[in-house]
Amino acid sequence: MRVFLLLHCLLLLLCAVPLQASETSLRYRCLPDTPQWQPLPPKGLIRILESDHAMQRRCEIHAQIAASQTGQWLTLGALAQSSVDSLPPAPGQAPALLQARSSRSAAFSLNAAGEALLRLQVHLPIGSQIGVQLEAPADFLARDSFNAQVRTSLLCLLLALGLAGALFARALRDSTTGWYAGFTLALTLIWAMLTGHAISPGGLAIEQPWLAQRLLLLAYTASLVCGLRFAVQFCNLARLSPRLNRALRGLAWLILGVGLLGLLPGLYAPIVVSFNLIAILALLAMFLPGMVSLRHGEYRSAAFYAAGWLPVIVAWLGLLLRIAPGSPAYPDWLGQLAGQLMQLGLLPDWLGSPHSRQIALVIQATIFALALADRTARQRRRRERQALTDKTTGLPNRAHFLLQGNLRLAKAGQHARTLALFDIAEFSTVNETLGYENGDRALREIGQRLQQKLGKKVLLARVGGKQFAALLNEQPSESTLALLASGLGRQSLQIDTQSLDIRLRCAAAYYPNHGLDQEALLRRAEMALQAAKRANLTAQVYHQGMERDHRFQLSLISALRTAMEQDQLQLFLQPKAHSRSGQICGAEVLLRWQHPQHGLVSPQQFLPFAERSGLIVELTRWMLVAVLKLAKQWQEAGLNLQLSVNLSAADLADPSLPAYMADFLMHSRANPRLLTLEITESEVMRDPKLAVSSMQALRTLGFKLALDDFGTGNSALAYLQDMPVSEIKIDRSFVTHASQSSQGRVLIQAIVALAQTLGLHTVAEGVETAEQWQMLSAAGCDEIQGYLLAAPMPVAAFEAWLGKHQPFSHESWLVKPA
Known part of the structure; x- marks a missing residue:
């Protein structure tokens, strides 16, 4: 019996260890959804549902540990905006103590009985998984940190x-x-x-x-x-x-x-x-x-x-x-x-x-x-890439051409290179006639032709509105460049159903003779291009004289404003005479510049630059005022001659010119009817509507208006009936042609007949022989002008000449040298 009792006690002791270990437990329940307690593994996860304050949704966690595991904490991890409360596990027991609390975790030490009861509630509309486990405080603090x-x-x-x-x-x-x-x-x-x-x-x-x-x-x-x-x-x-x-x-x-x-x-x-x-x-x-x-x-x-x-x-x-x-x-x-x-x-x-x-x-x-x-x-x-590419043609633009060209020149060393500049003559006519969209198509076609002709290895770029530049690996002669430009121009462009004939000009500057970088070469090629335009050449290679001429012209432009202030500009007059009586009835006023260092400067040397710089507007105003003063002075002296002055395209586009002239006329009391304003036909055709509007404003002030170089424009005849002109000037090319052929004489007669039908006065310019005078008089032309009468001369010389040649006698019909 004693042995049996001893064995029984021994079994109880042996069973005590696992029984004591089984006292460690974790369980949870979520109310009100799952009120039954659910067991948790040693490192368990609780899935918490979204908050619902109306249902008071919450989770409860119960932990119990064996006496051998005292000192461990009950920890919660991955808390998301949740509140955790410690409740008494049983009546009479103390709640677990909060030992650590952070934004995402909490740790509690169990009560003296080794138990803890926690209530967890989420306060945001999210679901989460809470980690629950029993662990040593040091492990928790290290992991939580x-x-x-x-x-x-x-x-x-x-x-x-x-x-x-x-x-x-x-x-x-x-x-x-x-x-x-x-x-x-x-x-x-x-x-x-x-x-x-x-x-x-x-x-x-x-x-x-x-x-x-x-x-x-x-x-x-x-x-x-x-x-x-x-x-x-x-x-x-x-x-x-x-x-x-x-x-x-x-x-x-x-x-x-x-x-x-x-x-x-x-x-x-x-x-x-x-x-x-x-x-x-x-x-x-x-x-x-x-x-x-x-x-x-x-x-x-x-x-x-x-x-x-x-x-x-x-x-x-x-x-x-x-x-x-x-x-x-x-x-x-x-x-x-x-x-x-x-x-x-x-x-x-x-x-x-x-x-x-x-x-x-x-x-x-x-x-x-x-x-x-x-x-x-x-x-x-x-x-x-876009900044270095021309949008219209897809070719490199000016900036890319200069940048890439300098790199190629640096690699070339002293090997010969050529910067060739191609310009499309009269390209503005394409834009005005066919529109800018078709003009862009023409530019693309020309760019493609140049690239095909020069080769893909040649650096080709569009460097201006109607200009292309190429860096060639050789130095072609001027005649070779002319053949290249004319060859490209011989091929007509087909834009929709319209066939366009183009003319290319080519100018060139050689490396290293004319410059060591792209900027210098391009600048000098542009000088050569301007020279080609003035001389009406197909090709032109730069030479040192162009640089001197260019600097000289620039120096003139900078001094031109001073010239107007210091009365360095002079009026020159070329007389006009009635074709039948020879009576001197007027004169065309021209401008000359008496430069203090360079002497008498021709208008061709400074007027083109004045037009491009915009100074031509001030120059025209100065000239009009000077001519009106001269006309008033002559009128007071009993000399009534009709004076004429040329207006440029910039003058026609100047909206303040009529107001300026009206103010001067009011203060000077000059007679505007003694002044005829000559407007070139080609200038009118640049913008006919603007030109007619400006002409009407000037006509209202009392000025007479004349259409200069008649017959050389594109289609001025269509606008002639709308222009407020009282006179047309027959271009010198018609006069020269009329003296050489019967067809030219017929053309002169037709122009005069048209003018008479419209009630317009006619003046023929460029008359140099007595035969031309007789032919024009027979055709019914009213006045003549040219070197047969006299070359342009200063005012004092004109007055002296007028005293000797009024009227102009037939015995003085001599050819005057130009």
Whole structure:
């Protein structure tokens, strides 16, 4: 019996150890959904459903440990804006003591009985998985400190990337970077709220749950909207897939509308349920832009996009699916699908870890920072290419020509090179006749012909409105350049149904003879081109004399204003006479410059530059005032002669000229009827409507108007009846031709007959022989002008000449030298 009792006691002692070990237990229940206690493993996970204050949804955790495990803490991890209360495990027992509390964790020491009862309640509309375990205090504190440092670092990095993106978006005015900055900042706010960095655990989420819930909803809305808009613009869907572009933009507007509706009273709960489904749809839709980019060959953008979004989408989609089972916020089929995926191991536990999502966001932010930097660099290179390319022809522009040409010259050393400049003569007529669009087509065709003729290895560029430049690897002669230009001009351009004949001029400067860089060569080639235009040549090579002439002309232009102030300009007069009586009836006033160093300067040396610089307007005003003063002086002396002055295109385009002349006439009391303003026919045809308007204003002031060089314009005859002119001047080319052929005489007679029919006075210029005078008189021309009468002379000389040749006698019909 004693032996039996001894064995029984021994068995009890042996069984005491496992019995004592079994006293350590963890269990939980979630009220009111699952009121039964559920066991937990030593390191268990509790899936907490979204908050529902109306149902007072909460979880309770009970822990009991064996006496041998005293000193351990009951710890909770991955808390998300939750309140934790310690309750007495049983009547008469003390609650567990709170030892540590952070934004994402809590630790409690068990009571004297080795038990603890905790009540956990979530205060934000999210689901989460809470880690529950018993562990040594040192282990918990070390792990909690590490997790807090990781969370803070990742949040600071996200915030820095978001703020940097916003600053870059503002500086670069780049909406794509702006949308990504908005997305990153919205995610930063979400994580700051969930981790307690923005709202403390006992702060806004508990004291003002309504405000905290709406703020989190807005942050989620902003993240999805900005993410979708960023995806649309980064992948350039507007160009690659307009239909998908509209669909994703519509989805972004839908998300924004649903999010804003959630702010309204009574709509928050149903909106949150639908919002989660829309969020899953938006995350899945994020894949589509990358697929479209890949399909259209945008491999670089597609690779960056996929690398950036894939970890984030996987992490967040995994989180949403892991919390779907048992959550009333998701449909049953989604929960069942998530459950099956977890059973198959396709939803691993690490997807539920907050660190996985934060690390995914940091990876995404880093990848997209690199992508945006790469995109900005590519855009900068594209803009540089555009800045160096002529949009009309696709050829290099002037800046590219100078830059690339200097590089080629540096490699050439002392080897001969040529900068050839090609100019399209009278190209403005093409634009005016066929329009600027067809003019651009003509430029493209000419550029292609030049490239084909010169070869692809030759640097060819469009350096001006109607000018092309080429850097040749040889030094062709002037005759070779003329053959090249004329050969290209012989081929007509076919624009629609219109065939265009073009004429090219070519000017050249040699390297290294005429310059050591592109700028010097191009400048001197332009000098040669101007010389070719003045001499009406097809080709011209630069020589040193052009530089001297150019500098001389520039010096004249700079001194021209001083010349007007110091009375260095002089009036020269060429007389006019009635064709029948020989009576001197007027004179054309011309301008000469008596330079103090260079002597008498011809108008051809300074007037073209004055026209290009705009100084011609001031020069014309000075001349008109001087001529009106002379006419008034002669009128007071009893000499009534009609004086005429030429007006340029710049004068016709000057809207203030009529007002200026009206003011002068009012103060000087000069007679405007003694002055005839001659307007060249070609100048009128540049802009007929503007010319006629200016002529009418001048006619109203009392000036007589004459159409100079009649017959040399393009189609002035169509506007002649609308012009307020009283006189036409027959160009000297008709006079010369009439003295050589009967057809020329017939043409003169036709012009005079037309003028008489319209009631216009006729003047023939360039008369140099008595035979020409007789022919013009017989044809009915009213007045003649030319060297047969006299060459242009100063005012004093004219007055002296007039006293001897009034009227002009037939015995003095001699040919005067030019």
